[in-house]
Amino acid sequence: MNLKYCESIYAYKSWKTREVKVGGVGIGGNNPIRVQSMTTSDTRDTEATVSQIIALENVGSELVRITVPSMGDAENLPNIRNELKRLGSKVPIVADIHFTPSVALYVVDYVEKVRVNPGNFADKKKFAVLEYTDLEYQLELERISEIFLPLVKRCKELGVAMRIGTNHGSLSDRIMNRYGDTALGMVESALEFINIARSENYHDIIVSMKASNPQVMVSAYRLLVSRFMELGFDYPLHLGVTEAGDGKDGRIKSAMGIGSLLEDGLGDTIRVSLTEDSIYEIPVAKRIVEKYNKLRFANHLETKETITLAEFRDPFQTKRFYSSPVPISVLRIGENYPVRVETSFSKFDLEKFKSILEANLSSKESVKHEVFHFQITDLDQAEAIYSLKKVYKEKFPVSLDIKRISLQEISLNIDFLKNFDKLKFSESNYENFNELLELLNEFKNLTIEFSFKSSFDTISERLQLIRETNISNCIFSIENDDIIHSYRKLAFLLKDDSYPILLTCKAENLEEALYTSSIGFGSLLLDGIGDMIRIEVGESKPEEILSLSFDLLQGARLRTIKTEFISCPSCGRTLFDLQDTTARIKAKTGHLQGVKIAIMGCIVNGPGEMADADFGYVGAGPGKVHLYLGKNIVMKSIPSEIADEKLVELIKSEGKWVDKS
Numbered sequence: 001m002n003l004k005y006c007e008s009i010y011a012y013k014s015w016k017t018r019e020v021k022v023g024g025v026g027i028g029g030n031n032p033i034r035v036q037s038m039t040t041s042d043t044r045d046t047e048a049t050v051s052q053i054i055a056l057e058n059v060g061s062e063l064v065r066i067t068v069p070s071m072g073d074a075e076n077l078p079n080i081r082n083e084l085k086r087l088g089s090k091v092p093i094v095a096d097i098h099f100t101p102s103v104a105l106y107v108v109d110y111v112e113k114v115r116v117n118p119g120n121f122a123d124k125k126k127f128a129v130l131e132y133t134d135l136e137y138q139l140e141l142e143r144i145s146e147i148f149l150p151l152v153k154r155c156k157e158l159g160v161a162m163r164i165g166t167n168h169g170s171l172s173d174r175i176m177n178r179y180g181d182t183a184l185g186m187v188e189s190a191l192e193f194i195n196i197a198r199s200e201n202y203h204d205i206i207v208s209m210k211a212s213n214p215q216v217m218v219s220a221y222r223l224l225v226s227r228f229m230e231l232g233f234d235y236p237l238h239l240g241v242t243e244a245g246d247g248k249d250g251r252i253k254s255a256m257g258i259g260s261l262l263e264d265g266l267g268d269t270i271r272v273s274l275t276e277d278s279i280y281e282i283p284v285a286k287r288i289v290e291k292y293n294k295l296r297f298a299n300h301l302e303t304k305e306t307i308t309l310a311e312f313r314d315p316f317q318t319k320r321f322y323s324s325p326v327p328i329s330v331l332r333i334g335e336n337y338p339v340r341v342e343t344s345f346s347k348f349d350l351e352k353f354k355s356i357l358e359a360n361l362s363s364k365e366s367v368k369h370e371v372f373h374f375q376i377t378d379l380d381q382a383e384a385i386y387s388l389k390k391v392y393k394e395k396f397p398v399s400l401d402i403k404r405i406s407l408q409e410i411s412l413n414i415d416f417l418k419n420f421d422k423l424k425f426s427e428s429n430y431e432n433f434n435e436l437l438e439l440l441n442e443f444k445n446l447t448i449e450f451s452f453k454s455s456f457d458t459i460s461e462r463l464q465l466i467r468e469t470n471i472s473n474c475i476f477s478i479e480n481d482d483i484i485h486s487y488r489k490l491a492f493l494l495k496d497d498s499y500p501i502l503l504t505c506k507a508e509n510l511e512e513a514l515y516t517s518s519i520g521f522g523s524l525l526l527d528g529i530g531d532m533i534r535i536e537v538g539e540s541k542p543e544e545i546l547s548l549s550f551d552l553l554q555g556a557r558l559r560t561i562k563t564e565f566i567s568c569p570s571c572g573r574t575l576f577d578l579q580d581t582t583a584r585i586k587a588k589t590g591h592l593q594g595v596k597i598a599i600m601g602c603i604v605n606g607p608g609e610m611a612d613a614d615f616g617y618v619g620a621g622p623g624k625v626h627l628y629l630g631k632n633i634v635m636k637s638i639p640s641e642i643a644d645e646k647l648v649e650l651i652k653s654e655g656k657w658v659d660k661s
Helices: 046-058 077-087 101-107 134-158 173-179 183-198 214-231 247-263 278-296 304-308 350-362 379-395 407-412 433-440 456-467 483-493 510-526 542-555 578-589 606-612 640-653
Strands: 020-022 025-027 034-038 063-067 093-097 113-116 161-167 205-210 326-328 331-333 340-345 371-375 398-401 422-426 447-452 474-478 502-507 532-537 564-567 596-600 615-621 624-629 632-639
Touching: 020 161, 034 278, 046 063, 046 077, 046 278, 077 093, 093 101, 101 113, 101 134, 113 134, 134 161, 134 173, 134 183, 161 183, 173 183, 183 205, 183 214, 205 214, 214 247, 214 510, 247 278, 247 483, 247 510, 247 542, 278 510, 326 447, 340 542, 350 379, 379 398, 407 433, 433 456, 447 456, 456 483, 474 483, 474 502, 483 502, 483 510, 502 510, 510 532, 510 542, 532 542, 564 578, 578 596, 578 640, 615 632, 615 640, 624 640, 632 640
Parallel strands: 034 063, 063 093, 093 113, 113 161, 161 205, 340 371, 340 532, 371 398, 398 422, 422 447, 447 474, 502 532, 564 596, 596 615
Antiparallel strands: 020 025, 326 331, 615 624, 624 632
């Protein structure tokens, strides 16, 4: 298999795609990464839909998508276009089509772009299990081609662009039976439709590979680009994590999936899908693309690392890198142990910290401080920390950053420093690295964190020196703003070792930390790189940093500390108030650790995404809800007034309910 999916995994370099014009907006080519969103109104309601389009245009949405579920909605598009023209709106409109080829063929006259879902454009999902011979499969493709080609020809005739948008939750039964519920299935589903379009020499195509699980989403896009590179295709990419949810969780998942790909130079337009009013999606999208729109047009120098270092992962699946376990008090880092959280305390207040520690020990919540990291400026502070260490012992795993302590002081206080569990050394602080290693040989059984910010060659040399010592418990971190590429280089150097890796980042405030850690840590954790994380944030409260750390691990599907909600963004297909419903269900079930609940406004992705959830709450019609167990409907057309109670009953019947503590 070709493992290449981007220009470089060790430095930013944008993958060059063709330009596709959507009205007056260019996507791909030499254009910036575009941001877009979607209306949530009933498309038959001209006033509401136009109002939302204008509002999105005003906050910076460069394209606006509207759902067109029926011919009645399609027939209102001329009214919407006339009103937008009267108001002077210039934003290109995208029609979102599912299930209805005839509607797609109608709307193409009134929009700049049509989105089709290859999973349901010519298929009805029934979860049927069928075996296809090669001939039967080919006949199916010919059937699909007959349905799809009229739209392709009309788009080509009018100069209208098309997004071929695969969703993990709505793969066709035919694809599912041949490829399974996989990233490969998503890619093949899109390629079938792309090849039909190419048969008519139509190339105004943008492609997406969306999933609610960032692991699946990132793997699918990487696999798609790898296949594009093999085939010589250069179609622009629309990035998004579908059903990301709301609030902090929705932003973490979106930044993790979208940002991971943007770091690799992939992506030409993005949509952040939040269960919130759509105008709130645009500031998040802008925040994510800001860095990459600057990098996209910068001159990037080729370095030895970008030219000579080889791929060392399987980028199409998440497989954790093996490391031997090292101790931090009673905790173990690495091997098959959970990815740990180390909380950083930049300032030490003995009384304040004692209250934090006691609250941590008495808490019954699953989110707790695991390792306490202190940046000390002198050994008097270490003495104060040790006074607590003597009281709380193994319940108080301590890491000390002693970069401000001289080698001479360390040498004079070896016996005292051995009382702690981990010592962090910033290797660039010591001119004589051999002298540091000689001293560290005295710290038997203590875990040593080496933090690097030197050049690749220097790190390589110093790692070799470390390997030659008697230091048995090592963990490595990087002090560098270029988190993903620097840690990949470190992981490449450690690929034949079994040392754990600690992922670190620094930020000025909590919002910056959310995006920096979600993108940086997210990409690495999805690749299986990282055994512990540490987020360092100015004056933020330790509890806020702790919460963000665990939320990030949950977003990467590595640790489950609360209910996982898969909730779609509102759109014109939604059959109930999605935000209100999501808030109600969260209030009732948010304490169920390890339970996954999907809240879907309609059936477009609902049944498929149920496969990734334990329970599903799906709009079935006005005032009606279907309840799912996995991907199977177990209660049909329940009145919405009692649907919440029935969901709780279903969870209880499956033995997954616990009362709130």
